[in-house]
Amino acid sequence: MELGITTFAETYPDPATGRTVSHQERLAEVLEEIELAEQVGLAVYGVGEHHRADFAASAPGMVLAAAAARTRSIRLSSAVTVLSSADPVRVFQEYATLDLLSNGRAELMAGRGSFIESFPLFGYSLSDYDELFAEKLELLLALRDNERVTWSGRFRPALEDQPVYPRPVQQPLPVWVAVGGTPESVIRAGLLGLPMALAIIGGQPARFAPLADLHRRAVEQGGHSPQPVAVHAHGYLAATTDQAERDYYPSYAGAMSRLGRERGWGAMTPEQYRALAAPDGSLVIGSPARVAEKILAMREALGIERFMLHVSVGTLPHKDVLRAIELLGTEVAPLVAAG
Numbered sequence: 539m540e541l542g543i544t545t546f547a548e549t550y551p552d553p554a555t556g557r558t559v560s561h562q563e564r565l566a567e568v569l570e571e572i573e574l575a576e577q578v579g580l581a582v583y584g585v586g587e588h589h590r591a592d593f594a595a596s597a598p599g600m601v602l603a604a605a606a607a608r609t610r611s612i613r614l615s616s617a618v619t620v621l622s623s624a625d626p627v628r629v630f631q632e633y634a635t636l637d638l639l640s641n642g643r644a645e646l647m648a649g650r651g652s653f654i655e656s657f658p659l660f661g662y663s664l665s666d667y668d669e670l671f672a673e674k675l676e677l678l679l680a681l682r683d684n685e686r687v688t689w690s691g692r693f694r695p696a697l698e699d700q701p702v703y704p705r706p707v708q709q710p711l712p713v714w715v716a717v718g719g720t721p722e723s724v725i726r727a728g729l730l731g732l733p734m735a736l737a738i739i740g741g742q743p744a745r746f747a748p749l750a751d752l753h754r755r756a757v758e759q760g761g762h763s764p765q766p767v768a769v770h771a772h773g774y775l776a777a778t779t780d781q782a783e784r785d786y787y788p789s790y791a792g793a794m795s796r797l798g799r800e801r802g803w804g805a806m807t808p809e810q811y812r813a814l815a816a817p818d819g820s821l822v823i824g825s826p827a828r829v830a831e832k833i834l835a836m837r838e839a840l841g842i843e844r845f846m847l848h849v850s851v852g853t854l855p856h857k858d859v860l861r862a863i864e865l866l867g868t869e870v871a872p873l874v875a876a877g
Contacts, residue, residue, distance in 0.1 A: 539837060540844040541871050542582030543575050543863055544617040544770055547594035547601070552853045553792040559853075561594040565601060567856050568594075572605040574860055576612035578867025584617025584647060584770075584846060589655045592796075599632040606640035614640055617735075617770065617846070618649030618716040622670040623656035625694065626678040627702060634706040642707035647735055648675055649716035650723075666693070672726070675715070679730065682710050714768070717749070724749050728756025728765070735768040735846070738820050743769065743836050750840040768844035769836055772851050773822030775829050775865040776858075782824050783815050789852030790821075822847055826865050830873035837874075845874075 547568050551558045559567075572583045583605070585598040595601050602614040614636065619629055629646070637644035650671045657664050673691045680687050681702050690696035715727035716735045727734045734753045736746055750767050757765050772790070776782035787808070795805040814821040822832045822845075833845050849862045 539833075539842070539874055540581035540768075541833070541866060541874065542580050542584065542613075542615075542844065542846040543571065543866070544584040544586065544846045544848045545571065545595075545850050546586040546588055546848075548592060548793065548850055548852065549594055550592050550793050550796060550853050553788055564594040567859075568601060569605055569608060570856075571850075571859065571863060572612065572614075573608050574863050575867065576609045578864050579871060580612065580863070580867045582613040582615055582645070582844070582846065584615040584645075586617045587620050587651075587656075588653060589659050590653065599636055602644070603636050603639055606636060606643065609640075609643075611643070613643045613645055615645035615714070616647050618647045618651065620651035620656050621648040621674045621678065622650050622667065623660045623662050624674070626674045626681060627697075630678060630681040630702060630711075631704070633711060634704050637706035637708055637711055638704060644706065644708070645712040645714065646678075647714040647716050648678065652718065652737075662693075669693075675726075675730070678713065682713060716770070719746070719749065721749065721752060724753045725756045728753045728762075729760040731757060731760055731762030731765060733765045733767065735770055735844075736840070736842075737770045739772055740814070740820050742818050743771070743820055743832075744818065744839040747839050750842070754841070766843035767841060768846060769840065769842050770846045770848060771820055771822045772848050773829065773832075774849055774854070774858075775824070775826060775862040775870070777825065779824035779828045782828075783811075785858065786823055786854070787811055789854045791852075793852035826869035826873065829866070830870045830877065833870070833874055834877040837877075 547564050549559050549564050575583050585595050585601050587598050589596050598616045633644050633646045677689055680689050686699050686701045687697050688699050714733045714735050717723045718737050774782050774786040791806040813819055815823050822829055849859050
């Protein structure tokens with residue numbers, strides 16, 4: 539089972555000091571995180587795409603290309619690429635280039651995005667939310683699977699026997715679909731024969747088992763070979779579970795409350811936090827032993843082949859993020875492998 543890390547390169551104000559890390563500083567920290575993740579044996583690092591002041595990575599492919607020059611073995615993925623508001627031709631070219639630079643370590647995780655700022659930025663209407671993703675995923679897969687492409691659609695000029703370069707090292711370039719819990723998205727990924735990443739950021743992970751099963755059935759219905767399922771979840775590690783839960787709360791609650799205000803939710807309460815951090819909750823947090831138990835429970839319930847931990851949700855000190863990454867690779871990974 540593969541373990542990895544994801545980030546959105548967050549730059550929220552520190553709730554204690556009010557200081558906000560600059561985008562330059564945060565991106566330098568992300569590169570340090572990727573280097574450490576490789577050193578401790580983690581399989582993959584993913585960078586998400588956002589177009590807001592409180593996230594530094596609007597161009598994940600650029601960040602991952604910089605990481606490719608500093609690493610040798612870790613897989614480098616978007617997490618996610620907001621395909622609905624992107625040009626699939628340019629996306630394919632960027633990740634094919636990343637694959638060449640990294641000697642075959644690039645992955646592309648396509649999603650519709652949990653934020654909407656990219657739609658007005660690039661001139662798309664939210665009324666076309668579902669159609670945009672379906673059409674652009676279709677084109678992306680055509681580009682991946684064919685050197686010359688003939689294609690037409692509603693949202694982009696047609697291509698007529700158009701060659702698209704460069705071609706990646708990996709044939710085919712890995713394309714995952716990120717899903718937040720919509721059954722239609724799960725079915726689409728399965729019917730297309732694509733691996734799926736489930737974003738579990740609330741509730742009880744075991745309740746997502748029907749979606750994992752639905753994906754496997756759709757893969758089979760589509761006539762494809764079995765495809766992996768991954769989970770992306772928030773969490774944190776420290777020497778003890780009490781320490782991890784205590785240290786993570788100010789940062790995590792501050793970040794989630796900030797996002798909640800934008801979406802009409804209330805501020806996160808200590809009671810809500812404790813429910814998320816409970817053994818059956820979605821926060822993968824605690825000592826290495828507790829975190830390993832939660833990952834193994836997800837594997838048992840969902841049949842996942844990859845788990846990706848999103849540590850830097852809020853404003854944790856960089857040294858604490860690095861320590862959590864180190865613990866995931868050096869202490870959690872052996873426990874998961876033995877389990």
